Amino acid sequence: MKIPINTISAEDLLQEMEEAEIHEDLPITVINVLDRDYFLDCRIKDSINIPVDILDEEVEDWDRGRKIVVYCASEDCSLSGQAYQILDDMGFSNIRAFEGGVKQWKEQHYPLEGSCQKPYLKS
Numbered sequence: 001m002k003i004p005i006n007t008i009s010a011e012d013l014l015q016e017m018e019e020a021e022i023h024e025d026l027p028i029t030v031i032n033v034l035d036r037d038y039f040l041d042c043r044i045k046d047s048i049n050i051p052v053d054i055l056d057e058e059v060e061d062w063d064r065g066r067k068i069v070v071y072c073a074s075e076d077c078s079l080s081g082q083a084y085q086i087l088d089d090m091g092f093s094n095i096r097a098f099e100g101g102v103k104q105w106k107e108q109h110y111p112l113e114g115s116c117q118k119p120y121l122k123s
Contacts, residue, residue, distance in 0.1 A: 005084050008069055008096040010108050016069075017046065028067045031055075032102070033083040038073065041118045042102050045111035047071070052079045055086050068095045073120055074103035 008016075013030070020028045030047040032039045039049035050058045052072075068087060072079035080097040087095045098105075106112060106121055 003085065003088055005081055005099075006096045008098050010098065010100050010104055010110060013044075013069055013098050014108075014110050017044075026067075028069060030069045030071070030098075031083070032072070033070050033079045034072050034077075034102075038102075038118060040114060042106065042112055042114040042116035042121060044071065044102065044105050045113050052083045052086070055083055056090060059087070059090070059092075062092075064091045065094055066092065068092060069098050070095065071098040071105075072101050074101040075099055077101055 016026075016028050017030065020026050030044055032043050032047045032049045033052040033055060034049070035051050036049055043049070070080045070083040070087070072083075080099055080101065084095055084097045102112070102116075103121055106116060
């Protein structure tokens, strides 16, 4: 059964990431759930890569209250929703999905890392 997904806007995510840099007691983990090739090409600055197919293994030992935001390529990508479902099923309680993905982040001119050359990023 699919559950409702808590989402976050690009603006709110950027603000929370900036606050986390200033206040160490407000950490946020931003996870790109795309394959490594896509992550290396273009990603939200300071995000980490855990492909959706190994997400459950990689986060097994994490604190279930950890603040996590998952994202993928764009609004057309379903992987952030899948990752959200996996984390929810594992008992994580503070998760959100940024469904605009790398494409929207780039369109907003927010901080990125990588060359950002994949075709899906072209307008």
